[in-house]
Amino acid sequence: MSALQYAGLSHTGRRRRRNEDAYVLQPPLFAVADGMGGPRAGEIASRLAAEALQSASGDGFGESRVVSLIQTANRRIYQRSSEDAEVSGMGTTITVALVEDGTVALGHVGDSRAYLIREGRLEQLTEDHSLVGELYRSGKLSRAEADSHPQRSVITRALGTDPDVDVDTFTIESRPGDVFLLCSDGLTTMVRDEDLLEIVERQGNDLEQAARTLIDTANQAGGEDNITVVFFRLTAPDEASSDREEAIPSPPEGADEDTLTELDRVPTLEPARSAAPGPLASPPAEPASSPHASRLLAAVGVAVVVAVAIVCGLPGALLAGPPARTPFWTGILAAMVHGLGGACVGLGVTLAFQGCFRVPGGDRAQAPQRAGSP
Numbered sequence: 224m225s226a227l228q229y230a231g232l233s234h235t236g237r238r239r240r241r242n243e244d245a246y247v248l249q250p251p252l253f254a255v256a257d258g259m260g261g262p263r264a265g266e267i268a269s270r271l272a273a274e275a276l277q278s279a280s281g282d283g284f285g286e287s288r289v290v291s292l293i294q295t296a297n298r299r300i301y302q303r304s305s306e307d308a309e310v311s312g313m314g315t316t317i318t319v320a321l322v323e324d325g326t327v328a329l330g331h332v333g334d335s336r337a338y339l340i341r342e343g344r345l346e347q348l349t350e351d352h353s354l355v356g357e358l359y360r361s362g363k364l365s366r367a368e369a370d371s372h373p374q375r376s377v378i379t380r381a382l383g384t385d386p387d388v389d390v391d392t393f394t395i396e397s398r399p400g401d402v403f404l405l406c407s408d409g410l411t412t413m414v415r416d417e418d419l420l421e422i423v424e425r426q427g428n429d430l431e432q433a434a435r436t437l438i439d440t441a442n443q444a445g446g447e448d449n450i451t452v453v454f455f456r457l458t459a460p461d462e463a464s465s466d467r468e469e470a471i472p473s474p475p476e477g478a479d480e481d482t483l484t485e486l487d488r489v490p491t492l493e494p495a496r497s498a499a500p501g502p503l504a505s506p507p508a509e510p511a512s513s514p515h516a517s518r519l520l521a522a523v524g525v526a527v528v529v530a531v532a533i534v535c536g537l538p539g540a541l542l543a544g545p546p547a548r549t550p551f552w553t554g555i556l557a558a559m560v561h562g563l564g565g566a567c568v569g570l571g572v573t574l575a576f577q578g579c580f581r582v583p584g585g586d587r588a589q590a591p592q593r594a595g596s597p
Contacts, residue, residue, distance in 0.1 A: 256269040257269060
């Protein structure tokens, strides 16, 4: 039997009026979701995902259970988006961790992240599902170019855009003292990995203070997006802690799945525990078509973007996009993806997507410009 310390905080940031992040914080299940899709739609998407994790039982154990939970969340968002024109095209990232005896199973869609801090080293466990992330992994961009790229938040995968979603899964063999961090990109676009590690190491076993300090640091760096931080730490059963702590029992052989996670008790939203790093200046009003809305266009057609950007043998390409997902908009959505950090020698790529999303305020939208990382 292992013991588990955990803490989680979320903050709207300095530039947003709404918090479109949501998180689940109840051992042995932890998750972070970062919604997108325009005014209120992103908030609805992330909370639908969190509520689905709360209410669904899931099938199997470990990774299979994580995939089952994420697919349930995806279907609920997709159904709501299909039925409600006001939130058509909404979506959310999701990063889920399920702690079982000796292992942590993780599932991931989008550009929220999971990290492992072990023996003084920080390891990014997840790969960002983003255009720039794909270019970085293919060797077309350096890390420095990726970190400063203007399209670094164009994501390639999200919950809610299709009836089924590809989920990255993996399992970590855990050790006492391991600290896992789940976070939205509002943290990682503002705080460098080396600073993140230094802050966590400096706070020692105080995970809640570490979360609060990370949020403070992100806000001091600009706070351009919502910031959500979830920590959990595996400890020896007899190790004392001031953080919330709970025992994680070994699942009995043949146990019913519902006895493993007690998902009916998982609190998906904890607004009372949101961080309060100090007085914030009144943020400017968000435009009707926000970066959160526009970054979703990549989740439907960005595989084409990546293919063209990686090949880069032409100054541009006009491509037919995927089939229409909803009947609400039947025009052509065009996105100009520029400045590929030298990968295309400065040439732009023009893409056309047929019948994907309605675009508030017009029939055309430019690729999103929100800060992000590969």
